[in-house]
Amino acid sequence: MPETHALLMNSAGYIALEDEYGAKNYHPLDVVLTRGQGIWVWDVEGKRYLDCLSAYSAVNQGHCHPRIVQAMIEQAQRLSIVSRAFRNDQLGGFYKEICELTKSHMVLPMNSGAEAVESVIKAVRKWGYTVKGIPHGMAEIIVCQNNFHGRTITIISFSTEKQYRDGYEPFTPGFKVIPFGDADALESAITPNTVAFLVEPIQGEGGVIVPPDGYLRKVREICDKYNIVLVTDEIQTGLGRTGRLFAEEHEGIEADVTLIGKALSGGLYPISAVLSNKEVLGVFHPGDHGSTYGGNPLACAVARAALKVLIEEKMIENAATVGPYFMEQLRGIKSQYVKEVRGKGLLIGVELHKEAGGARHFCAKLKDKGILCKETHEHVIRFAPPLVIRKEDIDWALEQISDVLAH
Numbered sequence: 390m391p392e393t394h395a396l397l398m399n400s401a402g403y404i405a406l407e408d409e410y411g412a413k414n415y416h417p418l419d420v421v422l423t424r425g426q427g428i429w430v431w432d433v434e435g436k437r438y439l440d441c442l443s444a445y446s447a448v449n450q451g452h453c454h455p456r457i458v459q460a461m462i463e464q465a466q467r468l469s470i471v472s473r474a475f476r477n478d479q480l481g482g483f484y485k486e487i488c489e490l491t492k493s494h495m496v497l498p499m500n501s502g503a504e505a506v507e508s509v510i511k512a513v514r515k516w517g518y519t520v521k522g523i524p525h526g527m528a529e530i531i532v533c534q535n536n537f538h539g540r541t542i543t544i545i546s547f548s549t550e551k552q553y554r555d556g557y558e559p560f561t562p563g564f565k566v567i568p569f570g571d572a573d574a575l576e577s578a579i580t581p582n583t584v585a586f587l588v589e590p591i592q593g594e595g596g597v598i599v600p601p602d603g604y605l606r607k608v609r610e611i612c613d614k615y616n617i618v619l620v621t622d623e624i625q626t627g628l629g630r631t632g633r634l635f636a637e638e639h640e641g642i643e644a645d646v647t648l649i650g651k652a653l654s655g656g657l658y659p660i661s662a663v664l665s666n667k668e669v670l671g672v673f674h675p676g677d678h679g680s681t682y683g684g685n686p687l688a689c690a691v692a693r694a695a696l697k698v699l700i701e702e703k704m705i706e707n708a709a710t711v712g713p714y715f716m717e718q719l720r721g722i723k724s725q726y727v728k729e730v731r732g733k734g735l736l737i738g739v740e741l742h743k744e745a746g747g748a749r750h751f752c753a754k755l756k757d758k759g760i761l762c763k764e765t766h767e768h769v770i771r772f773a774p775p776l777v778i779r780k781e782d783i784d785w786a787l788e789q790i791s792d793v794l795a796h
């Protein structure tokens with residue numbers, strides 16, 4: 390179709406196109422977005438919305454951040470990809486900066502979050518056989534009920550969400566599922582063949598579930614006691630979302646391996662990373678693992694700029710200040726529908742009573758009022774705006790939210 394036709398279309402036209410040709414694996418709200426800046430996005434009719442999803446925390450730095458966009462343009466004009474068959478002049482700087490920032494010893498760059506998870510599964514299994522001395526083929530990884538780590542076959546093999554699994558059998562073996570937030574359950578599940586415990590510090594997709602205080606500290610002790618690799622999946626909770634660089638810092642612990650993705654590029658490019666001590670990522674030798682796009686100079690330049698603005702523009706501190714304010718004000722809204730408001734920093738879940746009829750129609754009403762958010766787990770509305778949001782923007786959002794929740 391010629392470009393001019395596309396420009397003449399309204400929302401209904403774009404929606405009809407998507408519905409005609411696209412796989413139906415998503416059920417989006419019917420808003421067709423065309424432009425974004427900071428916390429705001431605009432639809433094709435010109436209506437402005439406050440983005441309270443931030444692409445599942447991929448745009449913590451705000452939409453189209455000018456410094457990240459500039460870094461991307463400059464690098465795209467110079468060199469985009471050479472593959473890891475050769476070296477490039479962005480990779481080393483990216484490694485050094487991210488390791489210094491996160492106090493890691495080694496980094497493995499990948500593309501999507503799911504790939505980072507897949508990569509760590511390979512690494513800890515290999516660590517189990519070559520370092521811990523587990524019999525070949527016997528490695529077990531412990532994970533939590535209600536987890537979300539991505540959508541590949543291996544990852545959904547240990548999901549407890551029926552819809553994520555149905556029809557995709559056979560599954561990958563080697564995983565054991567325990568309740569989230571229960572450190573005793575972890576200790577009981579450990580066997581001599583356990584290599585790792587994979588956990589989200591706060592379950593984001595699971596409905597913004599915050600574990601009890603002290604949970605991660607106990608988990609850290611147990612993993613040390615049994616020589617088990619503690620892997621935190623901070624793909625959603627990391628990079629400032631909860632008011633700290635990593636959510637695990639709230640408990641004062643350091644995982645052996647931390648996974649990041651999403652906001653690592655500020656929403657401009659798919660890039661993820663496995664951050665680790667030398668022992669775990671040290672198991673990989675040339676040819677053991679790889680990715681064509683992983684660590685390409687364009688991705689590295691974008692990630693370096695995205696990390697720089699996150700720190701220099703004090704976005705993490707802002708999340709720590711305005712997040713609790715947002716949550717407190719949400720708690721103050723008088724509504725017959727709200728069961729609980731919970732979260733940390735700017736990762737906030739509002740759980741509704743079952744009788745409210747599901748979070749989705751509240752999200753549709755919020756959309757009409759100029760606020761974009763998405764239900765998670767049927768009864769929870771997640772509020773996770775870009776970390777650059779100011780108190781006055783939150784006050785405006787609260788007016789709209791209380792209108793919707795009070796009626």
Ligand SMILES: *Cc1c(COP(=O)(O)O)cnc(C)c1O
Nearest residue numbers: 501502503537538539622624625
């Ligand atoms: C989004 C997410 C992933 C998967 O990332 P993709 O880039 O969608 O593959 C993994 N873990 C957590 C906690 C996530 O929120």
